[in-house]
Amino acid sequence: MENFEFYSPTCFAFGKETENKAGEYVKRFGGTKVLIHFGGGSAVKSGLIDRVKSSLDKEKISYTELGGVMPNPRSGLVYKGIELCKKENVDFVLAVGGGSVIDSAKAIAAGVVYDGDFWDFYQGKQIEKALSIGTVLTIAAAGSEGSPNSVITNENGMFKRGARGDALRPKFSILNPELTQTLPAYQTACGITDIMAHLYERYLTNTKEVEVTDRLIEALMLTLIHEAPRVIENPNNYDARANIMWTGTMAHNNSVGVGRSQDWNSHALEHELSALYDCAHGAGLAVTMPAVFTYQMEHDIMRFAQVANRVWGCQMDFAHPEVTAKTGIEALRNFLISIGMPRNFQELGAKKEDIPKLVDVLCNGDGRKGVISGFIDIDKDIAQKIYSLML
């Protein structure tokens, strides 16, 4: 196991009707003037934004608001949010929505207290401080409610990049599984796929002797496999929603990923797909993951055999572990298809002829030097081969 620091000071308020405590939590964590940041109309129409406002009113906390965050959140709205916060002297950014809204809120929170262009952080600049952030989560997916990460799409070239910093960890996150019950099956499945990817990316490690985090990751995968069909069958199954929601948070606050190298190649390859086609991140991952894993499998057959056996219940073929490994990847693919995810470029709406462009942006876009590193190093030649596996 490798040395690590793990610090997750986010306070999670989990359960029914917890959104009505948003005001109490903002107060507890020192907010006096809030930006309520949200996405499209559903948070408004459902009455959620009103309930959040009421809870702020109850604590006599004033607020301003900025809606309109789109999936794959854009830099344009971030600039707008930064300006608004400065003008209104906002000291607390409250994201009400899914990962896109939270990531946009994080970018705003970091940008407000920074003199330069917030995009610097998405090109690798260290984040030292940010306004306090809170979240009311409406989709179990990105894990941004418990993570120090944010991913934004730069409209000037349409590429997605991530930033990271402990200052981006929310002070509190309100997780009410009821709020996810109105999600369409497709979005629910996209979220489950994203969570599964966060687990696989952590599972694919080059660090030896990490039994505890191996087992913890497997536990969360097994939970998804158990709960996903139940929630697709009955969107109102509160307990299935609840189990998935806590899985999503635990999958990405890194408590199960400490002390080990991680992969993140599937995310990198996917980001170019959702940047170019504006497809759902989860749907992109469903197509990306089996291809990446099929290519990467040879790098450590026993690791893929282990997840196949322990998680997917594939019999271990002791004479031919590569058979078990491959069967496990097929089991993942079948699981994703069974919950309604696309299986290839065509179903995703991606095009074979764009592969050279995808490869180019992946390996050389925005200052990259021709190779991305994870479980294996991926150069342009390998990237081309992996994208071709998705056809």
Added chain:
Amino acid sequence: MENFEFYSPTCFAFGKETENKAGEYVKRFGGTKVLIHFGGGSAVKSGLIDRVKSSLDKEKISYTELGGVMPNPRSGLVYKGIELCKKENVDFVLAVGGGSVIDSAKAIAAGVVYDGDFWDFYQGKQIEKALSIGTVLTIAAAGSEGSPNSVITNENGMFKRGARGDALRPKFSILNPELTQTLPAYQTACGITDIMAHLYERYLTNTKEVEVTDRLIEALMLTLIHEAPRVIENPNNYDARANIMWTGTMAHNNSVGVGRSQDWNSHALEHELSALYDCAHGAGLAVTMPAVFTYQMEHDIMRFAQVANRVWGCQMDFAHPEVTAKTGIEALRNFLISIGMPRNFQELGAKKEDIPKLVDVLCNGDGRKGVISGFIDIDKDIAQKIYSLML
């Protein structure tokens, strides 16, 4: 799943040589005058206390010290520590040791800023505030490094009682598995048993539909089963020590126990044993757990069958799940014996004729009302039966 709040703001610094960062962490979390609290001579003789002092010197942080914490830490030293902190204007308590030292440090930290008798907190009074606490852990066992709990033995009657409060959560905990490599096999095994008990107590729930935390608890149990024989065979196996250490922390910071009722009957029955005989808490649990589970099994056969099947690898007997359930308890007992733990009263040094006394203190000591509650309610009659199962 039940509503919950989960808040674990402890910063964990894990890995080799991390104790040399103690000073940095005290500074980061605002300490200016430190009480170094420790146990017997081993922390001194090994040079650990000196390394911690050096790291404080480096940051120009002054300190005073108080050693002498015994296993099953006593109220007497807590009073002494409170007095010392007040006299020396200490604002940060740094525990260097295992669970006993940390629990004693927590009691001191709460007592310093309270006008009454600190024992009030161990009789149920709410803990509102405490001095900041940091830890340098030397035994993987109690999980106190990440928990809001403390257990102290009152010398006035020799009974153990627990207190709880978010203010008791350490600001930081330094976890260096190397520091545990010098532990004798018996103490190592006691620690593993304590961790296993923390997992079982959380596993035995009356809450339905808690797949995610069931799976996470199972993951940590599986890790112990894998790593325990390796570390007993080779005490210098760093990676086995590391896996056990993170398991111990995760087992008790409650990230795997949220949203569900928990048991804690085994701990309650054991506390009377270690209070009376001053035996190691882990050794007492090794005798207590199988007896408690054998009695409690009928309350939910399928839960015991589940842990038997998923964790201990017992074949599920679908016609007679009680057979599987019982086999799982036997597997636990055999595991504990295999790492050197006692199997019954005699091996523990407990006496049959003391059972009435144990039962009396358990159910009626220190203000209790004849019944303790957990997975099942235990009254004096049941307690007598369970203690008799340990003979």
